[in-house]
Amino acid sequence: MEAFNLTPSDPSTFLLVGIPGLEAAHIWISIPFATCYIVCLLGNLMVLFVVGKEQTLHKPMYLLLCMLALMDIGMSTSVIPKALCIFWFNLKGITVSGCLTQMFFLHTISVMCSGILMTMAFDRYVAICNPLRYATILTNEQIAKLWLMGWIRAVLLILPEPLLLSHHPFCANHMIPHTYCEHIAVVKMSCGDITVNKTYGLVVAIVVIGFDVLLIALSYTLIIRAVLQISSKKALQKTLNTCTAHVCVILMSYSSCLFSSLTHRVGQGMAPHTHIILANVYFTIPPMLNPIVYGVKTKELREALSKHILRRSKQKGSQVAL
Template sequence: MATFNLTFSEAPTFILTGIPGLEHAHIWISIPFSISYIVVLLGNFTVLLVVGKEQTLHKPMYLLFCMLAITDIIITTSVIPKTLCIFWFNLKVITWGGCLTQAVFYTTLSLVQANVLLAMSFDRYIAICKPLRYNVILSHESIAKIGLVSLIRGLLFMLPLPLLLIRLPFCGNRIIAHTHCLPIAVAKISCGDYTLQSMYGVVIISVNVGLDLTLISLSYYQIIRELLRISSMKMHQKALNTCSSHISVLMLYYIPSFFAIMTPRFGQSIAPHIHVIMANLNILIPSMLNPIIYAVKTKELRDKVKEYIWRK
């Protein structure tokens, strides 16, 4: 059987199957997917518009949340429209360039999102432990630098990804049993050894998650220490309100991500459609709930969103 390497001069096309074993139910599955995607767009764009228009919300916490909203929009838009085209119109073909772009966008923006969540924990630490220096440390210039560093860090870690994918040989099998081009899903249809690709993914995930969770834990350790020194119940309640939304978003990001990333590598006994459904839920659920959590938990943002909706 002929073997070919992926190059842009002679790039093959791939076939995305959708959800393996559930092809007959694609139309019905598309209903919750499309509703969730609409909620993602409405919720995150509403937050961006409200924060952008309201001068009183031009604070570090809300600017960081806007970064989170932008990553949510881009990640879902890089994956879900193609998934819905598979469900609705059976458009399963994707070019090599499109597949590579989707894989790089998804993985890079996921890392950027993790960096923003880390920055948000630092924001909570400064707000509670060093409130008098809050505006000095987290100026608008500092927030812009955080956003740039988050993007650069994500790009640097993902830079080897397309190179590792391009070097893989493919022996005619172009069927990817997924709704989108996850790097590990593309690597698995290769007829070559993709151990390096798989190990690189595990190492990058372990290093990033380990470092980020360590720094986030240190931030909350300092926050708890500071709160134990303060006897004011009002201060405790305020800190709980501001931190609970961030902790909820952290759990929404890390818990589904852990299972979605590890099950394709180590969960061989799990049915293929479970892998695919979990990967899609990992994209949709956090992106859909993040703006809802912040709007409900943060009174200032909630009030401004209400005002904006009523004005419209």
């Protein structure tokens, strides 16, 4: 424990403070953090398991859902375990290279999540507006290619951020008032000119979110136009139900991302603890709720899970009978 009681002047280490002003309540704050993380892991692993086991779910829509589940696990795992170490054991030290690595993975996964949500919107557009061509336009191979392209886009956009920061001198005070190494928080630790870093980070956020949200909005505009032409109320309701889960996930993800970004850039007048808690929402709440929303709203996923649970119960029953 004493090895981690590092001084802020250590040039090779940053100190993640946690939630400034609420240090006395860190143990209590850790409870919702730990709960969110456990639910996130269980829910997303369940989605991966069910889709992997059920052959009928090996379709583009569910492959995209598995990709989102993997990103949710990666996102929360990048943040919450370190935050819990701060809350429970006061292990605040993180090397500069470790901090830049965490920052890279956090923002790369965020860009990937945005790309997956955009692809999901395109999937719903094709399924509703061009159902006869769905099997030829979106195949499992096409989804794999889009997955690879998404990773290439995310890495190329985010990699310059830690590379630029790695060449900056950092001030004597290495204390980061946060639970994780967010880009802007680390940039503020630099003693050099940070204009390029701040501008690049803002441009990446605007380009990624702006481009993806624009395509999502376009997809749903075309979907709404197609839906309004459906005369049957039953068919209309069924069509809308296929989009409900995705719309809920989009609203959760982008609203929390917007709050996180704004609190870092224009939240100077906000209380530090409020600032940090809002910034953590993006990495805790959506990854926890996404599998729950899809589990509740997606009939095929619910049926596959029920079928598997029933099958396991029968197997256990037969073993007991023997």
